[in-house]
Amino acid sequence: MASTELVRRGVLDRTRALIGWSVVIAAYIALLAAIFPSLEDSENLDELVQDYPEALKDLLGFGDVLLSTGSGFMDTELFNLMLPLLVLVLAIGSGSRTLAGEEEAGRLELPLSYPLLRRDAVLAKSVSLALELIVVMAIAFAAFALADPLVGLDLDFERLSGGVLGVTLLGLLHGWLAIAVGAARPGRALAIAVSAGVAAVGYLVNGLHELASWLDPFRFLSSFWWLGQSPLSTGVQYDGCLVLALASAVVLVAAALLIERRDLEVP
Amino acid sequence: MADTPAIETRGLSKTYPNGVRALVDLDLRVERGEIFGYLGPNGAGKSTTIRLLLDLIRPSAGGARVHGLDTRTQGVQARRHIGYLQGDLRLSDRLTGREQLDSLARLRARVDTGLRDQLVERFACVLDRPIRELSKGNRQKLGIVQAFMHRPDLLILDEPTGGLDPLNQGEFRSLARETAADGRTVFLSSHSLDEVQHIAHRVGIIRSGRLIDVDSVDSLRERSLRRITIRFARAVDPAPFAALEAVRIESAEGAVIRLSAPEPAIDGIVKAAARHQVVDLVSEPADLEEIFLELYREDDGLH
Numbered sequence: 001m002a003s004t005e006l007v008r009r010g011v012l013d014r015t016r017a018l019i020g021w022s023v024v025i026a027a028y029i030a031l032l033a034a035i036f037p038s039l040e041d042s043e044n045l046d047e048l049v050q051d052y053p054e055a056l057k058d059l060l061g062f063g064d065v066l067l068s069t070g071s072g073f074m075d076t077e078l079f080n081l082m083l084p085l086l087v088l089v090l091a092i093g094s095g096s097r098t099l100a101g102e103e104e105a106g107r108l109e110l111p112l113s114y115p116l117l118r119r120d121a122v123l124a125k126s127v128s129l130a131l132e133l134i135v136v137m138a139i140a141f142a143a144f145a146l147a148d149p150l151v152g153l154d155l156d157f158e159r160l161s162g163g164v165l166g167v168t169l170l171g172l173l174h175g176w177l178a179i180a181v182g183a184a185r186p187g188r189a190l191a192i193a194v195s196a197g198v199a200a201v202g203y204l205v206n207g208l209h210e211l212a213s214w215l216d217p218f219r220f221l222s223s224f225w226w227l228g229q230s231p232l233s234t235g236v237q238y239d240g241c242l243v244l245a246l247a248s249a250v251v252l253v254a255a256a257l258l259i260e261r262r263d264l265e266v267p
Numbered sequence: 268m269a270d271t272p273a274i275e276t277r278g279l280s281k282t283y284p285n286g287v288r289a290l291v292d293l294d295l296r297v298e299r300g301e302i303f304g305y306l307g308p309n310g311a312g313k314s315t316t317i318r319l320l321l322d323l324i325r326p327s328a329g330g331a332r333v334h335g336l337d338t339r340t341q342g343v344q345a346r347r348h349i350g351y352l353q354g355d356l357r358l359s360d361r362l363t364g365r366e367q368l369d370s371l372a373r374l375r376a377r378v379d380t381g382l383r384d385q386l387v388e389r390f391a392c393v394l395d396r397p398i399r400e401l402s403k404g405n406r407q408k409l410g411i412v413q414a415f416m417h418r419p420d421l422l423i424l425d426e427p428t429g430g431l432d433p434l435n436q437g438e439f440r441s442l443a444r445e446t447a448a449d450g451r452t453v454f455l456s457s458h459s460l461d462e463v464q465h466i467a468h469r470v471g472i473i474r475s476g477r478l479i480d481v482d483s484v485d486s487l488r489e490r491s492l493r494r495i496t497i498r499f500a501r502a503v504d505p506a507p508f509a510a511l512e513a514v515r516i517e518s519a520e521g522a523v524i525r526l527s528a529p530e531p532a533i534d535g536i537v538k539a540a541a542r543h544q545v546v547d548l549v550s551e552p553a554d555l556e557e558i559f560l561e562l563y564r565e566d567d568g569l570h
Contacts, residue, residue, distance in 0.1 A: 117342075117343060264324060
């Protein structure tokens with residue numbers, strides 16, 4: 001079956017990248033876990049953060065969480081910025097490469113001359129991107145599960161699962177957006193620019209909408225607003241996760257329709 | 268359905284968004300079992316035609332059928348009949364030749380591995396090294412194998428012999444002949460008539476997006492000019508030769524006159540030459556390359 005082969009090839013072609021990303025994310029989690037015990041007892045840290053201006057706390061994602069707890073520490077150091085950022089870089093990089101990048105390199109022409117629908121090729125590439133994200137996030141989850149008992153992070157299992165799920169969906173949305181932009185117009189740079197731009201603007205709107213009131217109506221357009229903050233300390237926004245999943249589905253359908261509408265670009 | 272041609276286009280046209288008219292109103296019919304050479308200089312519209320047949324790009328007007336199947340609305344079914352080799356072949360650099368062929372084979376429902384192995388052996392393909400380490404010729408051989416390996420009814424090959432050494436070019440020609448003998452069709456593009464004249468039954472010549480001539484190779488050759496070299500005992504005035512119909516003086520240096528003329532003019536040349544003392548007379552058929560250039564020149568006159 002043609003689609004199965006495209007999915008298989010899509011994942012296999014990314015083996016080395018996937019190993020790299022998994023190692024980086026797992027190592028980062030291990031590093032945080034190693035640092036945590038030395039912060040656990042310092043109540044001063046929480047007081048220090050509490051004295052930050054509200055605006056800075058909002059922007060940095062500190063909110064009202066306590067750095068001295070495992071969940072607050074991981075929220076602040078990982079879930080509120082670093083993990084979404086890493087996953088976005090992975091997803092947008094892969095999403096822009098798999099369609100727009102391959103087209104730019106002239107490697108889409110041969111497979112598309114085979115008896116398969118363009119939209120099936122796009123869907124297969126989207127599935128392999130999703131599998132890629134699932135593999136990396138499963139390894140991140142495993143790293144948490146291993147670190148938790150070792151250093152006493154004392155994380156809530158359900159919130160951890162939900163937090164990882166939310167970040168996965170965030171990555172999926174922007175990765176598929178990169179595929180959809182590549183489906184609409186040729187050019188890898190454009191796919192990266194649009195999807196990274198959407199993510200960056202979403203991040204700023206979410207961080208600043210309470211301060212700049214004119215931004216407030218636009219918060220619904222921010223993927224970060226739907227994702228929510230500090231899932232380990234304050235709970236997972238499941239309705240937001242649902243919105244991210246639905247938005248991803250819409251983007252996927254758009255990608256499948258847009259690829260049928262144009263000429264394939266020849267380098 | 269057995270009587271539908273391998274390829275049939277009606278008013279097929281392509282104007283790119285930048286306004287370039289890459290293909291204008293192409294009406295072309297390629298019968299099953301023939302080897303058709305699609306000739307034209309670079310940028311004439313050969314690859315545009317081929318990409319339209321594969322539905323990689325969409326026509327601005329007109330349409331095309333492959334084995335009776337519309338390339339736009341029945342693209343997948345049409346492409347089941349086709350084996351394609353792109354002009355500027357790009358494979359997955361990190362895969363080995365074997366992995367690449369396996370992967371492409373799985374994109375099709377049925378591939379006869381026996382046939383594939385036979386082709387691999389025939390072209391002495393390098394299978395166990397990453398494609399990025401292969402020469403252009405070795406990549407091209409993989410491209411040929413993937414186009415033929417599922418025994419397609421119609422081969423569409425865009426400049427297939429690029430980068431191949433003479434031995435493999437010969438192998439490719441026999442493969443194309445066997446394919447046609449088998450009742451299957453080979454449509455191949457080239458910028459050089461020389462490359463296809465020994466295998467093609469018919470050629471179509473395209474220029475600036477317009478098909479200017481379709482003819483059998485044999486009749487092209489008949490229509491062709493002869494190159495005639497006459498050596499006289501002493502210097503001769505070339506004017507009487509120039510006055511003959513359809514004769515052109517290529518050069519006249521003292522006792523040697525070189526002419527080009529179609530077959531019917533030869534009698535007049537010989538009679539004019541007979542008034543002088545002739546030392547030697549050579550008449551040779553023009554290379555098809557020259558006919559090709561001649562057609563281009565004629566076409567220039569029209570515009």
